[in-house]
Amino acid sequence: EPEVTQTPSHQVTQMGQEVILRCVPISNHLYFYWYRQILGQKVEFLVSFYNNEISEKSEIFDDQFSVERPDGSNFTLKIRSTKLEDSAMYFCASSSMHSGNTIYFGEGSWLTVV
Amino acid sequence: AQTVTQSQPEMSVQEAETVTLSCTYDTSESDYYLFWYKQPPSRQMILVIRQEAYKQQNATENRFSVNFQKAAKSFSLKISDSQLGDAAMYFCAYRSAETSGSRLTFGEGTQLTVNP
Numbered sequence: 001e002p003e004v005t006q007t008p009s010h011q012v013t014q015m016g017q018e019v020i021l022r023c024v025p026i027s028n029h030l031y032f033y034w035y036r037q038i039l040g041q042k043v044e045f046l047v048s049f050y051n052n053e054i055s056e057k058s059e060i061f062d063d064q065f066s067v068e069r070p071d072g073s074n075f076t077l078k079i080r081s082t083k084l085e086d087s088a089m090y091f092c093a094s095s096s097m098h099s100g101n102t103i104y105f106g107e108g109s110w111l112t113v114v
Numbered sequence: 115a116q117t118v119t120q121s122q123p124e125m126s127v128q129e130a131e132t133v134t135l136s137c138t139y140d141t142s143e144s145d146y147y148l149f150w151y152k153q154p155p156s157r158q159m160i161l162v163i164r165q166e167a168y169k170q171q172n173a174t175e176n177r178f179s180v181n182f183q184k185a186a187k188s189f190s191l192k193i194s195d196s197q198l199g200d201a202a203m204y205f206c207a208y209r210s211a212e213t214s215g216s217r218l219t220f221g222e223g224t225q226l227t228v229n230p
Contacts, residue, residue, distance in 0.1 A: 105159035
């Protein structure tokens with residue numbers, strides 16, 4: 001069964017450093033997403049991406065964050081000048097064209113900022 | 115904006131028994147989708163079941179079924195014959211059908227414990 005894959009599974013970074021989280025969405029999917037889950041809290045939407053541009057972003061997704069699809073398979077989330085409060089699980093997800101189609105999640109990248 | 119509320123932070127059930135997890139939502143839209151996701155200790159988000167708002171029939175997937183009450187904006191999950199592997203955090207989620215690629219909005223989650 002096709003799946004969304006994410007790397008790294010866990011990353012520890014120094015405060016102020018830049019981090020890039022990588023994702024390979026399901027191959028025939030056209031919509032890509034990043035979600036965040038701070039430990040013990042609910043899953044929060046960050047951004048959606050379609051046709052090589054951001055289609056929607058939340059208030060969390062400020063100038064510190066950026067997304068990119070550098071080639072035909074990868075989808076990345078860059079976090080600049082990381083802060084302690086950026087420590088969270090970051091989920092990549094993808095879905096196909098129809099709005100009713102299920103959003104499939106990767107296993108997550110656990111980011112720890114120290 | 116849509117909101118999803120899960121009023122039970124924690125629930126427990128005896129193995130082989132039935133448990134119901136509650137979820138309510140608020141929306142002004144008429145066409146949408148509702149989901150239950152399971153998050154085990156591995157923290158992966160696993161789809162359990164989905165419901166299209168235009169369908170009156172409640173969705174079922176093996177031991178999992180929903181009670182969808184559109185007028186009441188209620189979407190509960192029933193787990194029958196509970197198994198130890200059902201222990202997880204369960205999230206209810208809403209997705210608009212009015213725009214393609216719309217986001218999922220999650221509730222706060224319900225931590226389910228299954229006692230042997």
